[in-house]
Amino acid sequence: MHRVQVELGERSYPIDIAPSLLQQPECLLRTYRHVIIISNDTVAPLYLESVKSLFEVSQLHTFLLPDGEAYKTLEQFGHIMTFLLEHKFPRDGLLVALGGGVVGDITGFVAACYQRGADFIQIPTTLLSQVDSSVGGKTAVNHPLGKNMIGAFKQPQQVLIDTDVLTTLPSREFAAGMAEVIKYALIADADFFSFLEQHTSTIQALDSEVIGRMVQHCCQMKADIVAMDETEQGQRALLNLGHTFGHAIEAWLGYGRWLHGEAVAAGMVMAARVSMHRGWLTQAELDRICALLQRFGLPIEPPEGMVIADFMPFMKTDKKVRAGQMRFVLPTAFGYSKVIDDVNDSELQSIFA
Ligand SMILES: NC(=O)c1ccc[n+]([C@@H]2O[C@H](COP(=O)([O-])OP(=O)(O)OC[C@H]3O[C@@H](n4cnc5c(N)ncnc54)[C@H](O)[C@@H]3O)[C@@H](O)[C@H]2O)c1
Ligand SMILES: O=C(O)C(=O)C[C@@H](O)[C@H](O)[C@H](O)COP(=O)(O)O
Ligand SMILES: [Zn+2]
Numbered sequence: 332m333h334r335v336q337v338e339l340g341e342r343s344y345p346i347d348i349a350p351s352l353l354q355q356p357e358c359l360l361r362t363y364r365h366v367i368i369i370s371n372d373t374v375a376p377l378y379l380e381s382v383k384s385l386f387e388v389s390q391l392h393t394f395l396l397p398d399g400e401a402y403k404t405l406e407q408f409g410h411i412m413t414f415l416l417e418h419k420f421p422r423d424g425l426l427v428a429l430g431g432g433v434v435g436d437i438t439g440f441v442a443a444c445y446q447r448g449a450d451f452i453q454i455p456t457t458l459l460s461q462v463d464s465s466v467g468g469k470t471a472v473n474h475p476l477g478k479n480m481i482g483a484f485k486q487p488q489q490v491l492i493d494t495d496v497l498t499t500l501p502s503r504e505f506a507a508g509m510a511e512v513i514k515y516a517l518i519a520d521a522d523f524f525s526f527l528e529q530h531t532s533t534i535q536a537l538d539s540e541v542i543g544r545m546v547q548h549c550c551q552m553k554a555d556i557v558a559m560d561e562t563e564q565g566q567r568a569l570l571n572l573g574h575t576f577g578h579a580i581e582a583w584l585g586y587g588r589w590l591h592g593e594a595v596a597a598g599m600v601m602a603a604r605v606s607m608h609r610g611w612l613t614q615a616e617l618d619r620i621c622a623l624l625q626r627f628g629l630p631i632e633p634p635e636g637m638v639i640a641d642f643m644p645f646m647k648t649d650k651k652v653r654a655g656q657m658r659f660v661l662p663t664a665f666g667y668s669k670v671i672d673d674v675n676d677s678e679l680q681s682i683f684a
Contacts, residue, residue: 432464439470443485458508507592521666573599
C-alpha cells in the first residue's frame with residue numbers, strides 16, 4: 332500500500348492507495364454511528380456492497396444521484412440535503428462519496444454546508460478522481476454561467492483509493508483522467524512526462540504496479556501544492572493549467588458533452604500555443620505534448636465551431652480573475668508552469684484567429 336499524507340495541521344489526512352483496498356475494513360480511520368453513502372446509479376451496482384461492508388453501523392443509508400456532469404447542480408445538492416434531513420443525519424455522522432469527481436465534488440459541498448459542516452471521506456472510482464478531485468478539498472456544483480461557480484473548500488477525513496476499480500472504467504473516462512495526469516507533468520515535472528511517454532502501453536494495460544506509482548506520484552504532487560496553499564491564494568492556481576480554456580469549453584458546449592479531462596486536454600494545448608507564441612516552448616515541445624495526449628485518445632483542438640470569441644465571456648469570469656484581469660497558467664518551459672497575468676484579448680485573437 333502507498334500512503335500520501337496531506338499536511339494541513341488539524342485538517343491533515345491520509346490518502347491510501349492499493350489494489351483491493353475496499354476489501355480491507357481496517358482501512359477506515361475511525362468509526363461513526365450514522366453513515367450516508369452518496370453515489371450514482373452506475374457506480375452503485377458495481378461497488379456499493381463492498382463499501383457498505385466496510386462499515387459496522389446501526390444507521391447506514393444510501394443516496395444515488397443520476398449519473399453525469401449535468402447533475403452536478405444546486406438542484407441535486409438540494410435533493411441530498413432533503414434526504415439527510417429526512418433521515419435525521421446528525422452533524423457527527425459521516426458522508427461517503429463513492430464515485431468519480433461529480434459525486435466527490437457535490438458530496439464534499441454538502442459536507443461543507445450540512446449543519447455548517449460534517450465529516451466526509453472520498454472513495455474515488457475514476458482515474459481522474461483518484462489522481463486529482465478527491466484530494467485537496469475543492470468542492471462545488473456548476474452553474475450554466477460557469478463551471479464550479481458555487482462551492483467551498485472542505486477537506487475530507489481520508490481518501491481511500493482502490494486501484495482495482497479502474498478495471499470497470501470505460502476507456503474514454505480513463506483517457507480523461509490521463510489529461511489531469513499529464514497536467515502534473517507539464518506543471519512541474521518533465522521527468523514524469525518522460526515516464527508517461529515510456530509507459531503508455533503498460534498504463535493503458537492497467538499494469539497494477541505502474542498505475543499505483545502513477546496515482547501515488549500525482550497525489551503526492553497535489554498534496555504538496557495544497558499543503559503550501561490550501562485556498563489558492565498563489566501556487567495552487569498551477570493546478571488550473573488548461574482549465575481557463577477547458578472550463579469555457581465545458582460550459583459553452585453544455586456540461587457533459589465533452590468530459591472534463593477532454594476539455595482540459597484541449598485547454599492545455601491552447602495554453603501551450605500561447606507559450607510557444609511567447610517563445611517559451613518550441614514547436615517540437617508543443618508537438619511532444621500533443622503526441623502524448625493523442626496517444627491516450629485525447630483531443631488537441633477545441634470543439635468544432637468554437638472560436639476564441641466564444642471563450643471570452645467564460646474566461647473573463649474565471650475564478651482566477653483578479654482586479655478584472657484574466658490570469659492564465661502557462662508553461663514557461665517544458666515541464667515548468669507559472670501563473671501569468673498579462674495575457675490580453677488581442678494576443679489571444681492573434682494566436683487563435
Ligand atoms: N475538486 C477538484 O479538485 C476537481 C479536480 C478535477 C476535476 N474535478 C471535477 O470532477 C468532475 C469529473 O470527474 P470524473 O472525470 O471522475 O467524472 P464522473 O464523476 O462523471 O465519472 C465519470 C463516469 O464514470 C463512471 N464511473 C465512475 N467510476 C467508475 C468505475 N469504477 N467503473 C465504471 N464506471 C465508473 C461514472 O458513473 C461516470 O459515468 C468534473 O465535475 C470536474 O469539474 C474536480
Ligand atoms: O485542485 C485544484 O486546485 C484544481 O484546480 C484541480 C482541477 O483539476 C479541478 O478541475 C478544479 O475543480 C478546478 O478548480 P476551479 O477552482 O477552477 O473550479
Ligand atoms: Zn480539473
